[in-house]
Amino acid sequence: MRIGLVVDSACDLPLDYLQRHDVTILPITVRIGEAVLADHRDEEATLEFLHAHVAERGAEAETMPFTVQQIHDLFLERLVIEYDYVFCMTITRSRSPIFDNAQQASFSILNDYKPVRAAAGNATPFALRVVDTQNLFAAQGITAVEAIRLRDAGEGAPKIRARLENLALHTHGYMIPRDLYYLRARARKKNDRSVSLLSAALGSALDIKPVLRGYRGETSATAKVKGFEPAVQKLFDFTVERIRAGLMTPTVCLSYGGELEEMRALPGYTGLRQACLDNNIELFESVMSLTGMVNVGKGAVVVAFAAENAPALS
Known part of the structure; x- marks a missing residue:
């Protein structure tokens, strides 16, 4: 069975890795x-x-994901011909319409694919599954990497589906924003009241940085640390602890809203990288997607891993 994989562009993994593994x-x-x-x-x-744009006017940006029709057309033009089963893994549905668009498109795709495959000389059935990763940015990468590993190991679609849906329940994504005023301005643009003016003003005045956690479709502040670099150090050290305690997959994903060399110079990075090497954990590093940066601001750091019964950073 030919299994195809699809992610949206908010999924923070290196482009060359996605291209090398034929991820759409x-x-x-x-x-x-x-x-x-x-x-x-x-x-x-x-x-x-x-x-050129994000630092000055990013909070005013509009983001436009693929529509139902665009997803339908992509599948009918290419994916239903190239694959027999496709997993489409999306950013959490609580923060974006992409999951719902893909889910809606799946009904018409399954109704319309037969003549397209027949014209390509293939009369076998086609199937697809839309998976809500229940997370954002680098944390979406955890599910995608596991899907690639399972497919390349020759696992069948039922086992991959069960694994991905279970993994989504145990994926933890942590983010530290640099600019709370930007985050609040962006939240107001999207009618999201999760960052109040008072908390933004206090945080900026006192240089208090929240550590935000994405988990099972919800985003909440789990800790507050004075100073951006001490907050990053605490997050990287916490991730090292989780690595040593044992992860569900041998994967940690990092993304950064800027040049990666800036991220690699942050305190705690070297220790995190060494912990990954010592424990046979593959570390993926990528520039945050443009979608991510316009939503959370320049210079934000995201760390993600999957672990059962892992306590939240506090």
Whole structure:
């Protein structure tokens, strides 16, 4: 069985890794004023757009995910011909319409695929599954990497489906934003009242940085630390503890809203990297998607892993 994998462009994994493993990307288009860029996870294009627009006007951006019709057309034009079963893994449905769009598109895809496959000389059935990763950004990468590993190991679709849906329940994504005022301005643009003016003002005045946790579709602050670099150090050290305690998959994903060399210079990074090497954990590092940066601001750090019964950072 030919198994295909699809992610949206908010999934923070290196583009060369996704291309090497034939993972299809659903692009999210970002518009800031007259400037428009379809995010295909091209790090160079993302950084150019970041330096030109995001720092000044990113909070005003509009993000436009693939519509139901665009997803339908992508599958009918290519994926139903190239594969027999496709897993489409999306950013958490609590923060984006991509899951719902893909789910709605799946009904018409399954109704319309037969003549397309027949014309390509294939009369066998086609199936697909839309998986809500229940997380964002680097944390979406945990599920995608596991899907690649299972497919490359020759596992069948039922086992992959069960594993991915279980893994989504145990994936932890932690983020530290640099600029709470930006985060609040962006939240107001999206009618999200999770960051109040008071907390943004206090946090900025006192240089208090929240550590935000994405888990099972919910985002909440689990800790507050004075100073961005001490907060990052605490998060990286916490991740080392979780690695030593044992992860569900041999994977840690990092993403950063800027040049990766800046992230690698942050305190605690070297220790985290060494802990991954010592424990046979694959460390994925990527520039945060343009979608992620316009939503949480330049310079944010995200760390993700999957673990059962893991306590939240506090």
